[in-house]
Amino acid sequence: AQTVTQSQPEMSVQEAETVTLSCTYDTSENNYYLFWYKQPPSRQMILVIRQEAYKQQNATENRFSVNFQKAAKSFSLKISDSQLGDTAMYFCAFQGGKLIFGQGTELSVKP
Amino acid sequence: DVKVTQSSRYLVKRTGEKVFLECVQDMDHENMFWYRQDPGLGLRLIYFSYDVKMKEKGDIPEGYSVSREKKERFSLILESASTNQTSMYLCASSLGGQGGGFSYEQYFGPGTRLTVT
Numbered sequence: 127a128q129t130v131t132q133s134q135p136e137m138s139v140q141e142a143e144t145v146t147l148s149c150t151y152d153t154s155e156n157n158y159y160l161f162w163y164k165q166p167p168s169r170q171m172i173l174v175i176r177q178e179a180y181k182q183q184n185a186t187e188n189r190f191s192v193n194f195q196k197a198a199k200s201f202s203l204k205i206s207d208s209q210l211g212d213t214a215m216y217f218c219a220f221q222g223g224k225l226i227f228g229q230g231t232e233l234s235v236k237p
Numbered sequence: 238d239v240k241v242t243q244s245s246r247y248l249v250k251r252t253g254e255k256v257f258l259e260c261v262q263d264m265d266h267e268n269m270f271w272y273r274q275d276p277g278l279g280l281r282l283i284y285f286s287y288d289v290k291m292k293e294k295g296d297i298p299e300g301y302s303v304s305r306e307k308k309e310r311f312s313l314i315l316e317s318a319s320t321n322q323t324s325m326y327l328c329a330s331s332l333g334g335q336g337g338g339f340s341y342e343q344y345f346g347p348g349t350r351l352t353v354t
Contacts, residue, residue, distance in 0.1 A: 171327065176342065221340050224295065225343065
């Protein structure tokens, strides 16, 4: 069965610092997509970044970037220059057949 | 901008009641989804639909049913609510048809926090 694991239930970071959220997954497939979604407190979930497994280059969206290690089945999210608005629950998700979500990491950005 | 709306933000129902959760999207998306979100478990797929009147079971369909009579509307039905169905329910939509839709970005509604007493 395909699984997604986020081993950090909670993390905190000082404003303007860099933080990395971890995600590992298990699959026997070769072609798939990986996502990071952000759920701010009392607000709707939105897509942060998407990675296609056949692309070796790591995806980047402004202050958000990923470290995709296909052989290790690892997909971490790096947030640079953390801002107070980055405080949210972050979910890693794997798309093989259906979309499978990890347990989530609650990130607090402290002033 | 894509907009996904859900009929209620908060809902309190009694055990045994029939509960309807409604979701509407305005972007002509083919795919619509219902998830359940519980602390420590992430999001789990209940049902999804890739076309009008089409539905597929997700990972936890037991105790739920769905209806999609119009492309923009996807309803989740709890036939006889139980306390273990107390949870946050999220609706989402995306582009894509049968089988191929999960690689597209999903757009989520604000969620309905359901409490069954």
